[in-house]
Amino acid sequence: MTSPAGLKRTRIQQEKREVILDAALEVFSAHGFRGSTIDQIADAAGMSKPNLLYYFRRKEDIHEALLKRLLDTWLAPLRELDNVGDPLTELRGYIRRKLEMARDFPRESRLFANEILQGAPRITPMLEGELKTLVDEKAEVIRGWMRDGKIVRTDPWHLIFSIWATTQHYADFDVQVRAVLGPNRGGEGRFEDAARYLEQLFLDGLKPRTT
Structure with missing residues (x-):
């Protein structure tokens, strides 16, 4: 890695970048790209503009750095889907990992959702490139399970989309989830409750039919 002057970054420089990126994540996830300013990020980072x-050098550079890091993190659970393992076990693990991300990375989820809602102007190449390649690869894994009779036949791409939608809901709409569940059910246990429900929803529906 190099600094703006083209020199290798020192430990302190790298730490400063991390402080800026963490502050920017807070600002962007709260206000979106358009509603955020360099001044807000500088204030949140506790440093001068x-x-x-x-x-x-630009707000766009900070945003792009965050999105690249986010996409890599977001794709990690899908990369772990293994065609060698038992399909229902693999999909259960994927659902669990996605819910863990909703629990542990809500700001990142909101940042990604804001970008998508704006038409993905800054990450379209990533979506059409790395993301599409990985999803197509894992869709073929799922189709292989179907051909082998290990799960029922369905559309693997829409299956992946459905898992994304249901798990990410617990990050993007967390305030709503906690409000509706109320104080007795809206605590940390809501993620385990969600995991059990989604496992039942998806896995029971994918089990091969017995005659």
Whole structure:
């Protein structure tokens, strides 16, 4: 890695970048790209605007760095889907990992959702490239399970989309989920409750039919 001057970053420089990126994540996830400013990010990072601009010259550069990191993190659970394992066990693990991300990375989820709602102007190449390639690869894994009679036949792409939608809901609409569940059910246990329900929803529906 190099600094703006083309020199290798020092430990302190890298730490400063991490502080900026964490502050920017907070700001972008709360206000979206258009509603966020360099001044807001600098304030959240506890540094002056000129100091921040030494590390990132534009708001767009900060946003792009966050999105690239986010996409890599977001794809990790899908990459772990293994064609060698038992299909229902693999899909159960995928659902669980996605819910864990909803629990542990709600700001990242909101950042991604905001970008998509704006038409994905800054990450379309990533969606059409790395994301599409990985989803197509895992869809073929799922189709292989279907051909072998291990799960019922369905559309693997829409199956993946459905898992995304249901698990990410617990990050993007967390305030609504907690409000509706109320104080007795809206605590940390809501994620385990969600996991059990989604496992039943998806896995029972995918089990091969017995005659």
